[in-house]
Amino acid sequence: MKTIEQQLEQLFPEMVKRRRFLHQHPEVSYQEKETSAYVAKCLEELGIPIKRGEKGYSVTGELKGDLPGPTVALRADMDALPIQDAKSVEYASKTPGVMHACGHDAHTTTLLGIAEVLSTRKSELRGTIRFLFQPAEEISPGGAAPLIGEGAIDGVDAVYGVHLWSQMPIGEAQTRSGAFMAAADEFFIDIKGKGGHGGLPHQTIDSVLIGSQLVVNLQTIASRYMDPTEPCVISVGSIHAGSSFNVIAETCSLNGTVRTFSIEARDRIREQMRKIVEQTCAMYGAQVDFRYKVGYPPVVNDEKETERFFKVGADLFGKSNVQVSPYIMAAEDFAYYLERVPGCFVFVGAGNKDAGIVMPHHHPLFDIDETSMLHAARLLIGLAMDYMNEHA
Known part of the structure; x- marks a missing residue:
């Protein structure tokens, strides 16, 4: 019988x-009807029993x-982003204004490849693999929480x-123990002053x-109110006011994000933001409405x-290619799984400077080196089987 690696190599063109x-x-996000149908069809053709989501398009x-x-549960996300694909490739998005600019198409493909390989190796599987194809990772409140609510990780011992x-x-992988990716919250500030000439x-x-x-004042929270060894970010992403050069606007709206790595830091920042917003506006005699939307928790x-991961990854990729990641200020609703089940979330290299694959995520020219799917598949299979063999 072929090895798992040989099976993946043989399957790669289809992937x-x-x-x-x-x-x-x-x-x-929240519109993955055809994608989820495609995933369901692939799994059913492999003889793998499926359950469709009651709320949303999970499989x-x-x-x-x-x-x-x-x-052991393995998870892939399926949603794309409202971005126009600007790549000049034959596989560019055919849907105007929508593209996979974050690699979720490759995550889905990788997990389908894993399912195909492992479905031929049931005789050596010491336990059960649960495949979670999740919608709506990109937009809070996300697809993980409803999937959990429907029992997707009931009875799961580990999740990756x-x-x-x-x-x-390409060829590298990173993560870190404990807090890895940030909690992501959103805030809204609506100021009402008095317009005039x-x-x-x-x-x-x-x-x-x-x-x-x-x-300006909100930046003093990170620089002067929080412990400088506690990573946090407060960013105002948009500010809207006024319509004419010679009119002082009566209203001004700000919208932004807060990134933290602990619930304690999140709560502390939120309370200090409220004080600064209310007191700054009171100082000038303005009214204000401050709203804080709690998003994904930290991973x-x-x-x-x-x-x-470090043990399995070193065996697969070489010790020098498996590294401790810095803190990542991006967020992920994989955090919800990790709140309930022990597990690990990992970044796998997909960039290739020689091939010009260097654009960041959420960019109109984003792409990946597709061989990264093989690395991801090998890693997830390795983690799952190592856990199963240890706990059988």
């Missing part, structure tokens, strides 16, 4: 076709090995996931001035399962 088909037919498959043992990362060279500012309450002051990897 490329699948990935490019999905890349040509992207669907944004869960379960492969029971012939030998008793634990249940990967993110192909174009900013990391641009030449008579003393007769107004200038909402633009107050909004500008808030942009916190289990210590033992992170150690497993």
